[in-house]
Amino acid sequence: MAKGKIDHIGMWTWGGRVFNWKKYLDNMKAVGMDSVVLWHYNAPANAQEIAAYADNLGIEVIWGFNWSWNSPICLDSAEDAAKWRDIVLEIIETQYAPLNASAICFQTGGTEFGGSCRLDCEPCKQAAETGVGPLFVKFVTPIINAVQEAYPYLRIFANVHMGGMKESYQALSQLDRSVPIMWEDLPGPLKHIEIPFAYDWEPENKLQPSTIDMVERLCQLRGPDDEVAFILKGFPCHWGGDDPMLLEDFDLKALDAVYHDKWGEIAAHCEEHLGDVLKVFRTIADSPAKTKTVLLLVEHGLWEYRKYYAAVLITEALTNPHREPQQIIEAAKDRLKEDLLAIEK
Numbered sequence: 001m002a003k004g005k006i007d008h009i010g011m012w013t014w015g016g017r018v019f020n021w022k023k024y025l026d027n028m029k030a031v032g033m034d035s036v037v038l039w040h041y042n043a044p045a046n047a048q049e050i051a052a053y054a055d056n057l058g059i060e061v062i063w064g065f066n067w068s069w070n071s072p073i074c075l076d077s078a079e080d081a082a083k084w085r086d087i088v089l090e091i092i093e094t095q096y097a098p099l100n101a102s103a104i105c106f107q108t109g110g111t112e113f114g115g116s117c118r119l120d121c122e123p124c125k126q127a128a129e130t131g132v133g134p135l136f137v138k139f140v141t142p143i144i145n146a147v148q149e150a151y152p153y154l155r156i157f158a159n160v161h162m163g164g165m166k167e168s169y170q171a172l173s174q175l176d177r178s179v180p181i182m183w184e185d186l187p188g189p190l191k192h193i194e195i196p197f198a199y200d201w202e203p204e205n206k207l208q209p210s211t212i213d214m215v216e217r218l219c220q221l222r223g224p225d226d227e228v229a230f231i232l233k234g235f236p237c238h239w240g241g242d243d244p245m246l247l248e249d250f251d252l253k254a255l256d257a258v259y260h261d262k263w264g265e266i267a268a269h270c271e272e273h274l275g276d277v278l279k280v281f282r283t284i285a286d287s288p289a290k291t292k293t294v295l296l297l298v299e300h301g302l303w304e305y306r307k308y309y310a311a312v313l314i315t316e317a318l319t320n321p322h323r324e325p326q327q328i329i330e331a332a333k334d335r336l337k338e339d340l341l342a343i344e345k
């Protein structure tokens with residue numbers, strides 16, 4: 001039987017914490033990445049330049065922005081859904097359509113933490129206990145329909161946190177099949193988030209059978225023709241990426257000295273867990289899903305300043321997970337022969 005593969009590998013990042021877009025994208029291309037989610041509350045002033053540069057490198061930019069995430073809403077309210085439909089359409093018309101964007105990504109209130117309802121209604125109270133899946137589908141469907149009608153060429157990714165879903169994630173099987181689901185914070189319901197989806201890959205964070213089981217379920221949630229994506233969160237060096245910045249406010253060399261130590265810790269954890277992480281990657285690669293994407297959340301990590309070994313290692317593992325850990329470690333270090341300072345000791 002032929003072994004499967006992961007079709008697209010890339011980054012997910014808050015756009016406000018990238019100091020040099022060209023070098024960031026150059027380093028992505030150099031290690032074989034082809035997709036990037038850039039999350040902003042508003043499209044950056046140089047968005048056109050970023051999009052053109054990425055396109056020349058063969059990297060697809062998926063523009064991420066808020067569809068009520070962390071906002072006071074009622075997921076059971078048709079009025080709130082209509083309000084956010086209008087907001088989303090205006091944002092696309094004024095910010096992303098002029099870029100000839102090919103793809104966008106959204107997050108919606110209630111999916112990360114279970115959320116609260118601005119109306120304190122009974123359906124949302126119940127969803128806080130059982131999961132927001134059905135209400136999520138109800139809320140976003142009219143927005144998706146409106147966007148697809150206005151911009152039929154635009155791919156839409158639903159970025160879903162499992163924290164608020166619990167077992168109700170199965171309701172997302174009813175979401176429009178043309179909308180790929182981008183999953184994060186697995187395994188979800190009442191369980192600690194485990195590697196490779198945890199924020200921290202500390203040695204005590206062990207791979208759990210429930211994680212493999214959840215990955216298998218999500219890869220088959222909408223059948224064999226589905227497109228599925230996952231976000232790995234083991235790589236944040238710092239948080240807070242929504243505010244605009246001026247480069248002169250930052251000493252990148254000084255930041256690199258700080259982050260070098262943090263990346264060294266992450267690299268050690270990645271090597272220690274690599275055998276277990278490969279089990280997850282093989283599960284994704286060999287799943288019946290038509291297209292599989294995995295993104296690394298490298299947050300405020302100076303990726304544009306240095307190709308850090310930990311991210312290169314995991315990218316190499318995703319490129320072909322059907323190898324032994326030592327083979328992947330050697331291949332990752334071989335990729336960095338011309339950038340030896342990037343290899344954490």
